[in-house]
Structures are given as structure tokens and as C-alpha cells.
Amino acid sequence: MQIAIAEAKAQFADLIRRAEAGEEIELTRYGRPVARLTASPRRANSLIGCAKGQLRLPDDINEGDDQVAELFRAGSVLPE
Structure with a gap:
């Protein structure tokens, strides 16, 4: 969609919501x-190394x- 800057000022919050939606x-x-x-690319929350x-x-x-x-080799988890 195209919108003039002057008009966008009045609708800024709505335009941001629409951009977030893609x-x-x-x-x-x-x-x-x-x-x-446009929507900002989302960073994946990486769990790798978080408990280092x-x-x-x-x-x-x-x-x-x-x-x-x-x-495991014997096929039993309980000792005989």
C-alpha cells in the first residue's frame, strides 16, 4: 500500500500494526x-549455550x- 507521509502521521500506530502483520x-x-x-525480522531465541x-x-x-x-546388551534394564 502507498500512503502520503502527511496522512501516515495521523495513522502511524495503525500502520505499524499492519506492518507487523506482514x-x-x-x-x-x-x-x-x-x-x-516493513516488519522487523524476528530473531529466534537461541537456547544453545544459555546455561553455559x-x-x-x-x-x-x-x-x-x-x-x-x-x-542394554543383555536386553534387560534390571540386573538379575
């Missing part, structure tokens, strides 16, 4: 396009891995 709005001066309102430095694994984290692997 509509491109071209602002004109004396009938010539001079600017465009907040988690401490115990020193014995890998102890017992052989037992767990053997349980």
Missing part, C-alpha cells in the same frame, strides 16, 4: 516513494558406563 507500506512525498515500513557456566558435572559422571552398556 503488510509492506510505502510512504510517499509528492507522490514519489521515499520510505517503506551454570552446570557442573560430577567428577565420577562416567563411572558405571560399562554396567549400563552391559544391561
Whole structure:
């Protein structure tokens, strides 16, 4: 849509809502396009690394891995 700058001033809030909804709005001066309102690209909230430095694994984290692997190989999760 095209709209004159003088008219856009009175409808600014509505034009922003329309741009957020995906509509491109071209602002004109004396009938010539001079600017465009578009939605800002949204940044995805990245969770990668958000807990960096907040988690401490115990020193014995890998102890017992052989037992767990053997349980999976045996097809049973309960020791006999």
C-alpha cells in the first residue's frame, strides 16, 4: 500500500500494526516513494549455550558406563 507521509502521521500506530502483520507500506512525498515500513525480522531465541557456566558435572559422571552398556546388551534394564 502507498500512503502520503502527511496522512501516515495521523495513522502511524495503525500502520505499524499492519506492518507487523506482514503488510509492506510505502510512504510517499509528492507522490514519489521515499520510505517503506516493513516488519522487523524476528530473531529466534537461541537456547544453545544459555546455561553455559551454570552446570557442573560430577567428577565420577562416567563411572558405571560399562554396567549400563552391559544391561542394554543383555536386553534387560534390571540386573538379575
